[in-house]
Amino acid sequence: xxxxxxxxxxxxxxxxxxxxxxxxxxxxxxxxxxxxxxxxxxxxxxxxxxxxxxxxxxxxxxxxxxxxxxxxxxxxxxx
Amino acid sequence: xxxxxxxxxxxxxxxxxxxxxxxxxxxxxxxxxxxxxxxxxxxxxxxxxxxxxxxxxxxxxxxxxxxxxxxxxxxxxxxxxxxxxxxxxxxxxxxxxxxxxxxxxxxxxxxxxxxxxxxxxxxx
Amino acid sequence: xxxxxxxxxxxxxxxxxxxxxxxxxxxxxxxxxxxxxxxxxxxxxxxxxxxxxxxxxxxxxxxxxxxxxxxxxxxxxxxxxxxxxxxxxxxxxxxxxxxxxxxxxxxxxxxxxxxxxxxxxxxxxxxxxxxxxxxxxxxxxxxxxxxxxxxxxxxxxxxxxxxxxxxxxxxxxxxxxxxxxxxxxxxxxxxxxxxxxxxxxxxxxxxxxxxxxxxxxxxxxxxxxx
Numbered sequence: 001x002x003x004x005x006x007x008x009x010x011x012x013x014x015x016x017x018x019x020x021x022x023x024x025x026x027x028x029x030x031x032x033x034x035x036x037x038x039x040x041x042x043x044x045x046x047x048x049x050x051x052x053x054x055x056x057x058x059x060x061x062x063x064x065x066x067x068x069x070x071x072x073x074x075x076x077x078x079x
Numbered sequence: 080x081x082x083x084x085x086x087x088x089x090x091x092x093x094x095x096x097x098x099x100x101x102x103x104x105x106x107x108x109x110x111x112x113x114x115x116x117x118x119x120x121x122x123x124x125x126x127x128x129x130x131x132x133x134x135x136x137x138x139x140x141x142x143x144x145x146x147x148x149x150x151x152x153x154x155x156x157x158x159x160x161x162x163x164x165x166x167x168x169x170x171x172x173x174x175x176x177x178x179x180x181x182x183x184x185x186x187x188x189x190x191x192x193x194x195x196x197x198x199x200x201x202x203x
Numbered sequence: 204x205x206x207x208x209x210x211x212x213x214x215x216x217x218x219x220x221x222x223x224x225x226x227x228x229x230x231x232x233x234x235x236x237x238x239x240x241x242x243x244x245x246x247x248x249x250x251x252x253x254x255x256x257x258x259x260x261x262x263x264x265x266x267x268x269x270x271x272x273x274x275x276x277x278x279x280x281x282x283x284x285x286x287x288x289x290x291x292x293x294x295x296x297x298x299x300x301x302x303x304x305x306x307x308x309x310x311x312x313x314x315x316x317x318x319x320x321x322x323x324x325x326x327x328x329x330x331x332x333x334x335x336x337x338x339x340x341x342x343x344x345x346x347x348x349x350x351x352x353x354x355x356x357x358x359x360x361x362x363x364x365x366x367x368x369x370x371x372x373x374x375x376x377x378x379x380x381x382x383x384x385x386x387x388x389x390x391x392x393x394x395x396x397x398x399x400x401x402x403x404x405x406x407x408x409x410x411x412x413x414x415x416x417x418x419x420x421x422x423x424x425x426x427x428x429x
Contacts, residue, residue, distance in 0.1 A: 174276035
């Protein structure tokens with residue numbers, strides 16, 4: 001059980017570093033969605049089912065959609 | 080190994096907050112700065128819930144077997160207050176992010192670019 | 204230059220985190236006020252979900268502030284993006300038939316699932332905010348499949364205002380009947396039944412409708428206007 005939580009935390013940090021280092025904006029937004037999804041799984045292991053449901057619905061769903069709409073409208077190249 | 084197992088949540092959440100802070104300070108694209116803000120939010124939520132966790136107890140929903148023993152004043156659940164605060168904070172985070180992205184769309188329409196170094200010179 | 208300053212600042216913040224957090228042991232019992240809420244939640248409010256009773260009943264004023272902040276954010280987005288843009292021919296394409304048929308079948312079930320989550324907020328994990336987010340995701344799906352579909356923006360605004368008005372009215376009725384703002388004036392009933400826990404299910408239904416239509420309105424504004 002501790003091993004699973006350690007692997008999830010490591011994956012969350014790797015996804016966070018990937019958000020910072022990826023040049024294409026859409027890929028960075030998908031990496032941020034991966035951070036939200038892994039945080040939602042960690043909330044389940046920390047005995048918080050309400051917060052896990054809220055983070056999965058809002059963080060990994062609506063925030064990603066709003067980011068993708070904004071990136072498509074500005075049509076900006078990479079950083 | 081025991082030291083790592085006892086502090087891995089704090090390390091993970093702290094690393095996420097520091098990565099987000101670094102992105103806000105040094106990136107040049109406006110949307111990357113707003114992504115950094117989102118990472119700081121997520122890291123803070125994980126940190127708050129990890130502080131309220133107690134080992135060996137269960138989620139704060141009173142099921143049948145917990146309802147018999149709660150009268151004896153022995154709490155068998157984790158702390159419910161950080162969860163209530165983080166629930167509010169998640170919803171406020173999405174509202175603030177949506178407002179920031181709408182302002183970024185308007186900035187792009189006005190200036191033609193999202194590079195922070197070129198936008199800073201406001202002409203009065 | 205900016206990278207060097209950024210690294211130094213991140214290092215300073217990291218060291219201050221470590222100095223503070225090494226005195227907070229992980230997993231030990233440090234519950235303070237929560238003990239009172241855990242012991243007395245079932246008698247005073249009648250809800251078996253302790254987080255729901257904390258959010259709506261014990262700390263109801265914070266929820267009122269949060270609902271206000273969401274309302275101001277939606278208002279700000281509506282003010283900043285105001286001109287309706289003409290969609291080009293490429294963007295006006297609807298998706299393929301598989302996606303259209305699937306969405307026609309799935310959309311009522313998504314709305315039903317969202318309503319189930321916020322009606323049972325005081326018995327199972329869930330509540331107004333989660334149910335509202337699920338409903339907004341259902342509307343987002345229809346906007347992706349049919350780009351020309353325009354639910355009238357006034358209907359979202361009317362539903363959102365109705366939800367907020369019901370919430371404030373119940374809070375003021377609590378002041379009239381019990382002498383406390385957001386006081387519990389409906390009977391608490393038997394545990395684990397649907398109609399129990401006083402004003403908590405009514406408030407969560409109002410919050411669920413409000414948050415759902417608000418987030419759907421935000422997404423609609425960002426897609427259709429510029």
